[in-house]
């Protein structure tokens with residue numbers, strides 16, 4: 001990774017978050033000259049991508065990430081999920097999925113975002129063809145026949161033959177390209193933290209639907225669990241200002257005693273939840289990937305997994321290309337990614353709406369859905385395959 005700035009590159013990736021960094025790594029060995037433009041220095045405590053959230057990485061993502069050279073970090077820090085317990089607080093019906101019953105060693109691995117970011121950056125440091133420009137912010141763009149000129153805050157102008165927008169939900173690239181996006185505000189906020197219960201999690205992940213929203217507990221190193229607690233946005237403020245012991249009491253009431261008593265809790269952070277979807281992902285010598293293209297509800301732990309499949313497919317299509325920004329190539333990319341994106345977004349959005357619907361019909365649907373999944377193997381299989389990301393596995 002070089003910090004010097006070239007004047008001209010083949011590919012400029014705006015956004016060095018988890019998806020942008022993955023794409024840069026996936027392109028090493030392609031012979032293309034790449035610039036990553038990132039607004040924050042990698043170690044900045046306020047870095048919006050490399051933070052404390054715990055990510056579930058499905059098996060397809062683990063395979064892709066291993067090919068990017070971070071197998072050792074995944075093995076060392078990625079805690080395997082060997083069973084998943086889904087329940088609805090106060091209602092009959094639950095699903096228990098065991099990896100071994102589905103012929104698997106594990107369903108996925110849980111890793112903190114900052115640790116994953118660090119592992120990706122360590123690999124990027126060995127790539128001479130990747131110029132990592134940070135803290136540098138994209139300001140404006142100007143299109144011309146064979147490329148795009150980028151005006152940057154914090155660096156000189158740069159021209160590129162392909163512009164990749166990997167700059168997250170509020171994408172500046174999407175805005176500058178005038179690509180329309182549909183948005184839906186779930187009026188929900190995810191509160192995340194680490195907590196330590198008195199009983200061992202034994203590699204089980206819990207998803208519990210409660211009257212205030214879904215609550216996920218993900219296994220972490222030692223006895224700790226990563227908590228993702230989704231509540232109505234107008235309730236989030238009070239949960240954030242509770243003392244640690246009041247917060248733990250609330251968590252205990254919502255989750256119950258499957259893991260014994262909650263004893264300790266770490267720093268809390270919050271994320272307002274929206275669905276943002278670009279109606280088109282490509283324009284003249286430009287493409288959107290990751291959250292810039294689709295930001296989804298975390299209920300099914302799919303956002304990064306989906307974005308990583310974007311990066312992997314795009315890198316595959318760009319290999320052995322003399323011109324990385326042709327309309328044909330971008331159209332082929334869009335066609336290839338569309339079904340996976342559509343399906344993942346539809347699945348996640350319908351789950352998010354079903355589990356925040358407090359009507360009698362909504363509750364009945366949830367209970368019958370959970371019961372059906374418990375007793376009908378084909379439905380369980382579908383749930384497992386959806387969760388694991390085997391939709392657009394590019395091999």
Ligand SMILES: Cc1cc2nc3c(=O)[nH]c(=O)nc-3n(C[C@H](O)[C@H](O)[C@H](O)COP(=O)(O)OP(=O)(O)OC[C@H]3O[C@@H](n4cnc5c(N)ncnc54)[C@H](O)[C@@H]3O)c2cc1C
Nearest residue numbers: 015017018019039049056138167168290291301303304305
């Ligand atoms: C509570 C929660 C839990 C989640 N859990 C999971 C999970 O278990 N599994 C999963 O797969 N996904 C999960 N996700 C989703 C996942 O975190 C995101 O999908 C993923 O991090 C998106 O990565 P990204 O690189 O596309 O975007 P971002 O992380 O938003 O990165 C964008 C980058 O672009 C930079 N940037 C922005 N504008 C500019 C500019 N003008 N110039 C230069 N740089 C710029 C930013 O600084 C940032 O580094 C979760 C999300 C939340 C909120």
